[in-house]
Amino acid sequence: MVWSSSLKNKCFFYMRRMLKSKTLSYIIAISLFIGFLVFVALRQRTPINFSRLAGYESLILEGFINTIIVSVIALFGSIILGFIMYLMTKSKSQTLRTIADVFTEIIYGTPLLVMIIVMAFLIGPAFNSFNRIVWALSGIIIYITPYMSNVYRSVFKSISDEQYMAMDLFGFTATQKYRYIIIPQVLRMLMPPFMNNFSLIIKGSALLNVISHRELFFTISLFQTRTFAYSEGYLLMWLLYIMITVPLSQLTKYVERRWSLE
C-alpha cells in the first residue's frame, strides 16, 4: 500500500512536470498545427499528391531564391534609406523635417500592394522607365523605410544624455565616442528590429507577383497553371514561407536575448 501510493505520487509528479515543461508544450502546439494541416489536406476534393511536383523543382527553387534575393536587397535598401530618413527627422532644417513627416504619413497610409503597383505602373512610366522590378522593389524599400527610421530613433534615444556627458567628461574624441561607445551599442540593438523588418519584407515580397517577377509566389502560380495541382501549390507555398520566417523569428529572439543590454 505504502509503496504503491508513493509510486503514484511520483508518477503524478513527473506527469505534472512534463505538462509544465516548455518542450512538451511546444510539441503539443506544433502537433496541433500539423494535425490541422493534415485535416485540411485530407479535405481537398482531389487528394493531395506531392509527386505532381516532379519536374518543377528547379522552377520552385528559382522562385525561392529570387524571393530571398529581392528581400535581401530590400532589406539593405531600407536600412540605408531609413537612416537617411532618420537623419532628416533629426535635421535642423524645418523643411527637411516636414518633408520626412509628410512622406511618412503618405507611406503609412498606403497599402504595400498599392505602393508596388503605383511605383511600377505609374511612377516608373512617368520617368520613361519600364523596368518594373526595379520600381516595384523600390516600392517595398520605400514602404519599409519609415519603420526603419523609427528603429534608428528608438535605438539612438536609448543612449542616455548622461552617457554622452560621461564621454565628454572623460575626454573621448568624437571619433572615439562613435567607434568605441555608440556604434557597438547601437549595432546590437539594431539587429533584432532589422530582422523583424526582414521578415515583413519577405512576406511582402510575395506581392511582387503582380508585376510577374519570378519570386516564390509567382513561380508556384506558374507551376499550378501548368499542372492544375492547386492545393499542392498553395500548401507548398505556405510551408516554404514559414520555413524562412519562423526560423528567422527564432533567431531574432535568440539574438535579442543574447545581446540585450538592459
Place this chain on the structure above:
Amino acid sequence: MNIKIKNLTHAYDVNVLDDLHLDLDGYHAIGIIGISGSGKSTLLRILAGIEKPNQGTVEINGQFADDKHYKQNIGFVFQSHTLFPHLTLLENITIVLEKTRGIDKQTAKKTAIENLTRLGLDDQKDKRPNKVSGGQAQRASIARALSVNPDILFLDEPTSSLDPILTDEVLSSVEKLKGLGKDFIFVTHVISFVKDFADYVLYMDQGVIAEQGTPDMLDNPKTDALKNFMNKVR
C-alpha cells in the same frame, strides 16, 4: 580645496542659479543639500565644468572651469550609473584609461582592478552592468571616476535611484574613500551621510545658497527655510 565662485548666474527658462558667491579654502568634502529643483545639480555641473554658466566664474584650486584641462582633474558620478552597457565593469574603466589617457593595456587593467577592488567589486569585474545590482553599478561608476585619478570627485545624488540597503552600501563605500587624499563635492538627500562625511555644507533654496557652514549647522539651523527642510527630511 580652494573654491571661488563669483557672480554665478544661470538660467534655463527662469533663473536657476541667482548671483552666487562663494570663497572657501581648506575643506575636503562639501555637501550640497536642498529641496528638489533648488538648483543643486545645475550648480554641481557648472562646478565640474560640464555646463557653462550664463554669467560669472568658477575657479577651483587656481584653475578656471572653462580651462581646457579643467575636466581632466575631475571625476563625476551621476544620479544613475553611466556605465557603458556593452562593456564589462573592467572594460568600462580600461577603455577610458587606454583611449583618453593613452595608458597601456597592462597598466590600465591594473589600475582598473585596483579601483574596483577598492569599491568591493573585484569579483564582479567581468560582468556587464545589466548583470550587477544597481548599487554595484553605481559603485563601479565611482571606481571608473576614480581611476582617472581626479583631484576632485563630484557625486550628484549617487543613491537616489537605489533602495535604502543599496544606498547604505554605496555611501559606506564612499566614506571609505576618505583616506585617498581626494576632495569631494556631492549632492545628497541622505542627511546622516552629510553629517558623517561633509566638512562643509551648502543649503540651496531657489537658486541661492540660503545657508552654509560646518555640518553642525544642521542641528541648529538659523534660517526658517533650512529649519523647514530639516523637519521635512527627518
